[in-house]
Structures are given as structure tokens and as C-alpha cells.
Amino acid sequence: MTFLNAVIAAVIKGFCTFMPLSEEGHLFLLDNWFNIEAPQSAAFDFTISLVLLIVLAVLYGNLIWPMLRSVVELLVSIFTGKEPSKEDKPYRTVSFMAFLAALSFFMVSFFTRGLAVPTEISVSLLLIVTGFIFSYSKAGKRNYRSVDSMMFYEAIICGAAAGLSSFNGIAFTAVMMFVMTLFRFDSEFSVSYTFVTYAIILLERTIVSGINLTDRIAETALSDIPVLLLCAVIVFVLSVLSVKLLIRTVKKKRSHLVSYYLGILGLAGIIIYFIR
Numbered sequence: 001m002t003f004l005n006a007v008i009a010a011v012i013k014g015f016c017t018f019m020p021l022s023e024e025g026h027l028f029l030l031d032n033w034f035n036i037e038a039p040q041s042a043a044f045d046f047t048i049s050l051v052l053l054i055v056l057a058v059l060y061g062n063l064i065w066p067m068l069r070s071v072v073e074l075l076v077s078i079f080t081g082k083e084p085s086k087e088d089k090p091y092r093t094v095s096f097m098a099f100l101a102a103l104s105f106f107m108v109s110f111f112t113r114g115l116a117v118p119t120e121i122s123v124s125l126l127l128i129v130t131g132f133i134f135s136y137s138k139a140g141k142r143n144y145r146s147v148d149s150m151m152f153y154e155a156i157i158c159g160a161a162a163g164l165s166s167f168n169g170i171a172f173t174a175v176m177m178f179v180m181t182l183f184r185f186d187s188e189f190s191v192s193y194t195f196v197t198y199a200i201i202l203l204e205r206t207i208v209s210g211i212n213l214t215d216r217i218a219e220t221a222l223s224d225i226p227v228l229l230l231c232a233v234i235v236f237v238l239s240v241l242s243v244k245l246l247i248r249t250v251k252k253k254r255s256h257l258v259s260y261y262l263g264i265l266g267l268a269g270i271i272i273y274f275i276r
Contacts, residue, residue, distance in 0.1 A: 002039075003227055009038035010231035013048050014238030018055075018195070019246055020134040020174030020258055025123050028168045029269055032120050043220045046209040047228045051235045053202040059243055060195055067095040067196070094196060097150050101159030101176075101193075102200040108163025118168040124269030126169025131262030134174035135255050136181075145185045154183050159197065169266075172198065173246070187250050195243070 009027060016023035031037045038044075057064060070091040158179045165172040173194055180190040213220070249255060 005036055006039050006044060006227050006231050007234065008036055009044075010048070010234040011238060012038075013052075014235035015242050016171075017052060017242070018173060018198070018239055019242045020130060020171040020177070021262065022127060022130055022165070022169050022171040022174075024118075024165075025127050025130075025169035025171075026265075028118050028123050029120070029265070033272065041220070041224070042209060042212040042216045043224060043228055044231065046206065046213045047232050048235055049202055049206040049209050051232045052239055053199060053206050055236060055239045055243070056195055056199040056202065059240065060192065060199070063091075063094070063192055063196060064199060067091045067098075070095065093148055093150065094193065097152075097155040098193065098197045098200055100152060100155040101162070101197045102204075104156045104159035105163040105197070105201060106204070108160045109166040112164065112166050115167075120269055120273045122167070123169040124266040124273070126167055126266075127262045127269070128266035130169060130171045130174045131259035131266070133178040134171070134262075135259030136178065145183070145189075150183075150185070158183075158193075162197070172201075177250075191247060191250060 008030070012026045012030070013023045015021070016026055027038045158176055161179050162172050162175045164170050165175060176194040176197065177190050180193065185193070249258065
């Protein structure tokens, strides 16, 4: 694991993961253009996943922790017969819908993984598509649908659509917010639901990468530890900033700026491909 590659990958993952920018698409083009490849390291994957999960736990703790409490209360009520608190019903609804979305995400990404073979043209085109659907999303406009009105099939469709982000160039956040807009949910719920669902996905990735790390711990050199700590700090700071920037972008209705950037990047990828 080289220092430069690890730091550049950390910068991209930190800023692009929660923004509708497709970190995998950026890393793919970076590798093709400058031969800068992201570290293929179990320790690096575990560090990034864990830090991203911590960021969501910190920023959305006021939503995630009550959700966990409400789920525990529901499980206790099943075994003891004690009625769960009515005040926690919205949290139970969100947690169940987020779990459904994450489950459908895992299924779709699993079955499309073999199909998602990236090329410079496909990644460039998908970046343009990602910019378009996020710009189309009117997430900054309240559409007056409450949490309790969300249906099972809507959560499944959200997760299944987001599962297509296994194709490099498609951003999880952009797809989720686009579908949420089609179902007429307001901006605050769209952003919160997207990140709560992502927290479940990151939990799975952290566990899997942690298991892989224990199996390959001997491959991690002591010299890699300072680099991993630096990458952790970079990812934490940039991911916090990116979440706040996304919320600000949605509230100010400036999603078109993201669309312009992805459109330019995608067109650059296509032009460079044909020039070569």
C-alpha cells in the first residue's frame, strides 16, 4: 500500500461516498488516466468502512439511536407481551423500511456484480446519468408525505434501484434521493432515510471487511498503520463536510451544480477515450 495512492483514495472516498458523485467511478477514471489505483488492502477497506459508519452514527445519532431503542423495545414486547411505546412508532417504521431497502440493495448488487464490468465509456456515461437524475430530483421541495405513509414496496424499490450503484459511475445517494422524490417524500426525510439505509449497508461492509482483515492480518505491515490513521482522519473530516454540503445543496436547490460537474467529468472521460 503506497502512501500517495492511499491518501488520494481516502480523499475521494471521504468526499464522494455520501455525495451523489460515485467514488468508485472517480477511482476508476483516476486509475485509467493517471495509473493511481486504490489500495487493495483488507485493512484499508475496514478502516474506510468503519470511519464512514462512525460518521453516520455521529451525524444521525439522534435518529439512529432511537431507532435501535425502538427495535429493542419491539423485540422485548414480542417476548414479554409489554406494549411498545407509541412515541417510538415512527422510528420503528423508519428502521423497518431502511432494513427492507438495505436487503433489496444487497440482493440487487449481488446479482449485478458479475455484470458490472466497468469500461471508460460506461463509467463516463453513468456519471452523466447520475448527474442528470440527481439534478432532476426535486428533493429541495417538500412534497408533504410523512414517514408513516411509506409503503413496503417503496422501500424495496428504493433499495433495489440503489443496488445498481454496483455499476461504477452510479452514486447510491443520487439514486435513493431520485426514487424518494418520485414517491413524493420531502427533502429532510429523503436525506435521513438515505443515510440510515446507508448506515445498515456500511455495518455489513464493516463486518465483512473486519472478517477479511482477521484472515489476512499478517499482510498488514506495521508501516501501514500511520498511513491508515491518516486516511481515517481524512475520510472522517471530508465525509462530515460532504454530508453538510449535500444537505446545504438540497436546501438551496443547487443540485444542478452537481449535475454540471458530473456531466463535464463524464464528457471528459468520453473525449479522452476516443483521443487515445
